[in-house]
Amino acid sequence: MVGLVLNHEMPCQNRRSLLFDGHLLVYSRIDATDALARHAIAIIAEALAPHDAEFAQFDLSVESFVERVGPLKSRFTNDLRTKELVRDLLRSFGCDLTTTYFDVPRLRVVPHGDYLSSGVSYAYKAHRDIWYASPTHQVNWWMPVFDVTVDRAMSFFPEYWSKSVRNSSSDFDYGEWCRVGRTMATSQVKEDTRKHPLPLEAISQASELRIAGTRGDVIMFSAAHLHATAPNHSGRTRFSIDFRTIHAEDLESGRGAPNIDSESTGSTLGDFLRASDFEPIEVNRALPHNQPGS
Ligand SMILES: [Fe+2]
Structure with missing residues (x-):
C-alpha cells in the first residue's frame, strides 16, 4: 500500500521512515520553495526571452530551443x-544541515508533444532512480516551477513499490555514465543513444498516479519508486525542479528503501554535498552501505 501524505509537519527522521516505506509526501508551497521556483523562473525567462517560457517552443526551431535550454539547465544547476x-529550503523543512547531503538540483524541461524528448529534454521511461545507481537511502524532491496539470506532470506507478520489474539496470554503470553520457546530452537532439536503464517488460498503467501541483509545491518520494516523465499533451512546456537528499544517519545505519530489482553498479553518492557548507560527502566512509542490492 502506498499512501499520499499531505502537509504533515514532522521531524526529518519520521519523514524518511514514511518515504522508505513507499509513501509519497506532498507539501504545499512555503516561502523557501517559492524562492527556489522564482529563482528558476528568472533564469528561464532570461534564457528564453523575448518569448513566454511556456510557449517558446512554438516560436523556436528545435535546434534553437536546445541551444538555449542546454546552457539554461547548466546555469541553474x-x-x-x-x-x-x-x-534554505532544507532548513525550512527541519533537516539538520550538518548531516543532510544534497546533489545539485536539476531543471527539467519537457516540451509539449513530439517537439523534443531526447538530450536536454530526455523523457524518462519508467525507472527507479536506484537503477541509475542512486543509493537506497536517497529521497527525491520534485517541484513544479510553473503550475503542473495532469497532462503535464510526472507519473508514479505505486503498484511496483513491492513488485519487481525486469530491467536493464545490470548494464548501467555510473562511472561510465559520467564519462560518456552526460557530455552527450546537448548533442542528442533527434534521438537519445545514452545507455539508460529501461524496463524489459510492459509496465501496467493501472496504478498510475500523477500529482498536479502549483509553483513551489513539493513531492517527496523514495529513489526506489517507479516513476516516469508523463507525455506532455498540455499545449505548454513543463518546467520542474528536482534534487535528491541523503542523511548521514541512514548511510551509517544502512536504513533505506528495499532494493527489489536494481543491479546497477557504481554509485552517485560522490555527487552529494553537505547542506551546511557544500563540502563533498566523504564517500569512502559511506560506500560500504551503498553497494547495489543493499
Ligand atoms: Fe527519476
Whole structure:
C-alpha cells in the first residue's frame, strides 16, 4: 500500500521512515520553495526571452530551443544561489544541515508533444532512480516551477513499490555514465543513444498516479519508486525542479528503501554535498552501505 501524505509537519527522521516505506509526501508551497521556483523562473525567462517560457517552443526551431535550454539547465544547476536556496529550503523543512547531503538540483524541461524528448529534454521511461545507481537511502524532491496539470506532470506507478520489474539496470554503470553520457546530452537532439536503464517488460498503467501541483509545491518520494516523465499533451512546456537528499544517519545505519530489482553498479553518492557548507560527502566512509542490492 502506498499512501499520499499531505502537509504533515514532522521531524526529518519520521519523514524518511514514511518515504522508505513507499509513501509519497506532498507539501504545499512555503516561502523557501517559492524562492527556489522564482529563482528558476528568472533564469528561464532570461534564457528564453523575448518569448513566454511556456510557449517558446512554438516560436523556436528545435535546434534553437536546445541551444538555449542546454546552457539554461547548466546555469541553474551550477549557480551558487541555487545551492543556497536548496540549503534554505532544507532548513525550512527541519533537516539538520550538518548531516543532510544534497546533489545539485536539476531543471527539467519537457516540451509539449513530439517537439523534443531526447538530450536536454530526455523523457524518462519508467525507472527507479536506484537503477541509475542512486543509493537506497536517497529521497527525491520534485517541484513544479510553473503550475503542473495532469497532462503535464510526472507519473508514479505505486503498484511496483513491492513488485519487481525486469530491467536493464545490470548494464548501467555510473562511472561510465559520467564519462560518456552526460557530455552527450546537448548533442542528442533527434534521438537519445545514452545507455539508460529501461524496463524489459510492459509496465501496467493501472496504478498510475500523477500529482498536479502549483509553483513551489513539493513531492517527496523514495529513489526506489517507479516513476516516469508523463507525455506532455498540455499545449505548454513543463518546467520542474528536482534534487535528491541523503542523511548521514541512514548511510551509517544502512536504513533505506528495499532494493527489489536494481543491479546497477557504481554509485552517485560522490555527487552529494553537505547542506551546511557544500563540502563533498566523504564517500569512502559511506560506500560500504551503498553497494547495489543493499
Ligand atoms: Fe527519476
